[in-house]
Amino acid sequence: MWEKKPFLFLILATAAILVGTAITMILPFAWVNTEADRIASVKPYTPLEQEGRDVYVREGCNNCHTQTVRPLVAEVLRYGDYSKSGEFVYDRPFLWGSRRTGPDLARIGGKYPDAWHYKHMADPQSMVPKSNMPDYDFLSGARLDPDYSRRKMEVLGFPYTEDQIRALEGKTEMDAMVAYLQKLGSDIPWRQSAKTEVLGELVNPSPGASQAVAAGKTLYENNCSQCHGEDLQGDIGPALAGLGMSDSDLFRLLHDGIEDAGMPAFAALGSEKLWQLVNFLNYRKSP
Amino acid sequence: MENPTYDTAVVRSFVNWSILWGLVAILVGVLISFQMVNPDLNFAPYLTYGRLRPLHTNAGIYGWGIGSFMALYLYMVQRLCRASLWSPALAKVQLYLFNATIIAAAVTLLLGFQTSKEYHELEWPVDLMVAVLWVIFSVNIIMTIVKRREEQMYISLWFMLASLVGVAILFLVNAAAVPVSLFKSYSAYAGTNDANVQWWFGHNAVAMVLTAPPLAVFYYFLPKSTGVPIYSHRLSIVAFWSLIFMYLWTGAHHLLWTPVPDWVQTLAMAFSIMLIAPSWGSVFNGYLSMGGQWHQMKENYLVKFLILGITFYGLQTLQGPLQAVRSFSAFIHYTDWVPGHVHMGTLGWVSLVLFAAIYYLYPRLCDTEIHSIPLANLHFWLVLIGQLIYSVSMWIAGVLQASMWHAINPDGSLSFTFMDTVVRLYPYWWVRAFSGVLYLAGVLIFIYNLYMTARKGRASGAPAAQNA
Numbered sequence: 001m002w003e004k005k006p007f008l009f010l011i012l013a014t015a016a017i018l019v020g021t022a023i024t025m026i027l028p029f030a031w032v033n034t035e036a037d038r039i040a041s042v043k044p045y046t047p048l049e050q051e052g053r054d055v056y057v058r059e060g061c062n063n064c065h066t067q068t069v070r071p072l073v074a075e076v077l078r079y080g081d082y083s084k085s086g087e088f089v090y091d092r093p094f095l096w097g098s099r100r101t102g103p104d105l106a107r108i109g110g111k112y113p114d115a116w117h118y119k120h121m122a123d124p125q126s127m128v129p130k131s132n133m134p135d136y137d138f139l140s141g142a143r144l145d146p147d148y149s150r151r152k153m154e155v156l157g158f159p160y161t162e163d164q165i166r167a168l169e170g171k172t173e174m175d176a177m178v179a180y181l182q183k184l185g186s187d188i189p190w191r192q193s194a195k196t197e198v199l200g201e202l203v204n205p206s207p208g209a210s211q212a213v214a215a216g217k218t219l220y221e222n223n224c225s226q227c228h229g230e231d232l233q234g235d236i237g238p239a240l241a242g243l244g245m246s247d248s249d250l251f252r253l254l255h256d257g258i259e260d261a262g263m264p265a266f267a268a269l270g271s272e273k274l275w276q277l278v279n280f281l282n283y284r285k286s287p
Numbered sequence: 288m289e290n291p292t293y294d295t296a297v298v299r300s301f302v303n304w305s306i307l308w309g310l311v312a313i314l315v316g317v318l319i320s321f322q323m324v325n326p327d328l329n330f331a332p333y334l335t336y337g338r339l340r341p342l343h344t345n346a347g348i349y350g351w352g353i354g355s356f357m358a359l360y361l362y363m364v365q366r367l368c369r370a371s372l373w374s375p376a377l378a379k380v381q382l383y384l385f386n387a388t389i390i391a392a393a394v395t396l397l398l399g400f401q402t403s404k405e406y407h408e409l410e411w412p413v414d415l416m417v418a419v420l421w422v423i424f425s426v427n428i429i430m431t432i433v434k435r436r437e438e439q440m441y442i443s444l445w446f447m448l449a450s451l452v453g454v455a456i457l458f459l460v461n462a463a464a465v466p467v468s469l470f471k472s473y474s475a476y477a478g479t480n481d482a483n484v485q486w487w488f489g490h491n492a493v494a495m496v497l498t499a500p501p502l503a504v505f506y507y508f509l510p511k512s513t514g515v516p517i518y519s520h521r522l523s524i525v526a527f528w529s530l531i532f533m534y535l536w537t538g539a540h541h542l543l544w545t546p547v548p549d550w551v552q553t554l555a556m557a558f559s560i561m562l563i564a565p566s567w568g569s570v571f572n573g574y575l576s577m578g579g580q581w582h583q584m585k586e587n588y589l590v591k592f593l594i595l596g597i598t599f600y601g602l603q604t605l606q607g608p609l610q611a612v613r614s615f616s617a618f619i620h621y622t623d624w625v626p627g628h629v630h631m632g633t634l635g636w637v638s639l640v641l642f643a644a645i646y647y648l649y650p651r652l653c654d655t656e657i658h659s660i661p662l663a664n665l666h667f668w669l670v671l672i673g674q675l676i677y678s679v680s681m682w683i684a685g686v687l688q689a690s691m692w693h694a695i696n697p698d699g700s701l702s703f704t705f706m707d708t709v710v711r712l713y714p715y716w717w718v719r720a721f722s723g724v725l726y727l728a729g730v731l732i733f734i735y736n737l738y739m740t741a742r743k744g745r746a747s748g749a750p751a752a753q754n755a
Contacts, residue, residue, distance in 0.1 A: 020532065020537075020558070058399040070617065074701060
């Protein structure tokens, strides 16, 4: 009967489509982003950060970078604490992505100093030699428009001050991008709670062993030279020749990083590799 | 009953334009596959990967996919209803608006006006064009069906009608946004809600654009090509209703292990597994329709395209549900496995069926025979091998990268840095780029074959066929 009546058929087909839609798409609104979901320390974006976010959307960064850490062992080790719904309540649109051609960025904020990001955005290969990321040098030539930014904040309903708007004068899209990246994932104090303690006495397993020094050299080139220079002469970070630190102190520093100075923690490398780095830094033959 | 006058000119124009946009999609696809191995091929700001990838997907899904489906819907609806189009003038408006929309989409995407939502990147003014276009298209198809002179509604018409309402609902809900200027808007939803709405849209765009329409085409052109009817009308009815009912529950399988509520993820996983049944209902219906006709795989190049197409549909709808299982998703999600999966669906299933349908109708629209069957066979083998190399290389790359991401040393540290895993993928990305070139070569042969067919039609002096 209905197979001969197109309008009746359309109504039935629409009803079939709407059942699953109502349950899995509409119903979750009753739970998600409600008070139970909120995290008090998560704040809306500032005008500068929001501008950076808009550049991120415009350039389609989400085509290569995700912004959700899944609660899986290796993933939490690699990126940091897994993502919570309450961290995204100000994200319009969400930017979780679907493919990690580059690494996840949900916890990138605070991992590197600003200077690292400026250099990396302008010329990714200078910081990560075999990276296939395009360079975004042109962002530093594009000025922000404070009036447009004010309008955006009003549409989004985010709090802002006139001082924040005035401060955009003279700032570039690159400044905005770096500010946005530094905000990502840093609204909850996950770095403190994720910190691992080094327990027991620290003893260099093979002080000065040539194999350890050589392995440490490779590790240095892959992880450290971009900030401390190929010959340890210093660049974004300080020069490292003649450090004069004990093996155990140096191990601790590499393991924990120095948050205020922008030195990342390298605990994820594991103790074997950290000792190799210590051996390279403290026992290499000076040229 | 004498046949009415069918409008074929607009069908032919739609075919021509959809092929042009398909060519654009493949050319951009090949370019971005080379950008993956050589970042110097990014030409900022307009031709970077981040802006070109949305252009690639939009040109492919909407330019080539929707463009061809518009052509084939307009063709099929007239014949299945034994009626001429309700409004040929409206169809002509639709053709112009379709091309204007695709051009507007391409230009705005390259300028960076995009929403970031996958397969829904277009900003609100272009969204409005899409909405008008869809209404014009739907009204013409629905009214032609209402005014039909054939009492029964064949299964293809069902899939067509369902896709018309399905796309409308999905598109409108996901498009909701607050404009801040002419080319910038903010999504009406935030965070986890936005993600859930987007992937309800994203996955069901696969249902309503890349499943229902090619099934409508398959159910029409397989019997037309083989000369024998479909195996079971009843099976196609059962498969139809269960397919359109179950699909809408599964969007969150794109969001497993994310902050989306667990029960939404679990429902999505369960319904994804259940979807194997209706999908394979259509696959078996196709295979069983070949009973006693398998020799046609050798003799009839159209059948070859169609049967390989439905085979890839079967593989796709088996692999997809596996990926929707939490444990497997934890492993392969975010890797190259997924592009490998997607391209089996688009290059294998959808495009092979479209090639067959176009090979069937194009000579009839030109009132002649196909220019060269050997060239059509060459086209078949090039796109088949190109697609297989693409998918297989990406599956291997995906498993490789996933196992490196998850590898942990005895002391509890990660075995590989992120860059270690990227460097290992470069050889596979070279293979993928090469496979794209093969596919492109196949499509160029397809275009040449159609061009020569059209020339032959003109040379014989016949006007476009009225009763093809």
